[in-house]
Amino acid sequence: MFSAQRIRLYAWLSLASQILIVVTGGLVRLTGSGLGCPTWPKCTDDSLITVPEMGLHGAIEFGNRLLTFVLIIIALLTFITVMRLGRGNRKGLVWPSLALGLGIVAQALLGGITVLTGLNPWVVGAHFVVSGILIAIAAMLVWRVYKPSESSKSNRTGLSWLVLVVGWISVLVGIVVTGAGPHAGDAKTPRNGLDLEIWQHLHSYPGYLMLALIVLQLWLSRKELAKLSSKITAGLFVASVIQAIIGVAQARLGVPPFLVAAHMLGASVIIALLTFNLVANKSSK
Template sequence: MTTDAPTHPTEPVNGFWRLVPEPSLDVVRRWGWTSVVVNIGIVVTGGLVRLTGSGLGCPTWPSCTDSSYVPHSELGFHAAIEFGNRMLGFVVAVVAICTWLVVMRYRPRRTDLRRLATAAALGVPLQAVIGGVSVLTGLNPWIVSAHFLVSPIIITLTVAMMRRSRTSPYPHTPPVVRALATACVVAVWVAVALGTVVTGAGPHSGDPETGRNGFDPEIISQLHSDSVFALLGVSIALVIATRVTATSRTLRKLAAWLLAMELIQGAVGFTQYFTGLPWVLVLIHMFFAGLLIALVTAVYGERGTPAT
């Protein structure tokens, strides 16, 4: 019987690590969930910065202005929105550090969890630097896209860490289901990446003076929608495959949730496109993108081991 007991006398803890309470895997997973929530939150607040034209509300970085790290009242609400997003970045950093600490303190040592937690934690300062570069370059659309994509990467690493923290063995899964789960991951990331290109070509630039990436908005939007249709096709195939083969109940549920989220996201995407991109719908679309990344990572993490 597999247990979650943290006590391992053969692995002594010395120095600083004695100050960190020894966690259970449940604690590791709770911090992981917290990390996912705050990273989806910063996707939303970052979208709010761009959609309200507040991208240069704080015109420099790392300070807000040349003379102050905090915004002055004369800068108005744009500065408040931009500065608020920066402050949430500190919350994301604190959560990433705490998650890393509990994973490093967990016994027995889990190299796989440590690598994922470390990579996720390193993503936070990377995102801050890219965000700073985006401000210093006047919101270059390609750098802004890169800045956004760091959050889905951190979400992916954190969800993968939580899935791998399970104590029960993975079920055997037919090759077709494993292949379709992998294809869903690829299709989601292609759709999300193309979505950032659509954003870089569209009207919500983050500041009225910011240039766009030069792509025709209609053409790149059509390419993005094509990728979404491809994703839907692969996901429908996955849902069917999980029901006609011997796969785990958890994977069947996750595949169904993934398809449902894609349908909702697609409905929001088409609605926003045909209604002139109202910023509220665009913000909802970004929120669902974060959820979609988390779900597809969970599906991939549940794909199990090859059936014999």
């Protein structure tokens, strides 16, 4: 269970589970189940778990809470396995594996605050920010587990930092857009009061800028397309184009729930790829 051969599996499970909980959390909100369990840490005042009276909404919300325990188990397996590695082999792995475990606990507490504040859109947004940070940490863990290296010198490290910053700005503005949109998680939950159409446009600007910077990065690496760093940048480009198409479609179609879920998945994948893109170019020497 804690053998060194399993560390790659646990690293990928960490990344996949962090993305998964974003998607399931989105489904809770999109199905109007945000207050399916109206209190925290119990599901109801009298029960730790959901009860039949809470119906499907209670089952969905409680199911998402249970997923947190899966993440904690994965984090524990990862951290213990890392600590059992030799001192030289665990270099660079300790802090991300530890941060994931601590972050999951912090995320659970923030989830409780989200429920206790009646799904305040700003608290819900903070919930996603923490998830994004944990996705980035998990991506860093995956990279350090594999320790890939390349021989040619890269002149794109600064550009990859710029892509990362602009990408995160797009994500943060997108969180504000979500708070202005129609899917609050519960019929009685107020939105943040901002104009959805205006903020959808504001969200698109850093998104398109990020896409342009990725194209520039690909152009600068056009003679090294076989390198891992270039392949990661190409993957980031494809994911960003798909994300832009989904974003335009959901704006034109009135923000349908299934496209919102796809957009949340896309944002999570892009956060991971932004991290890979940065560390890959930093590792090219």
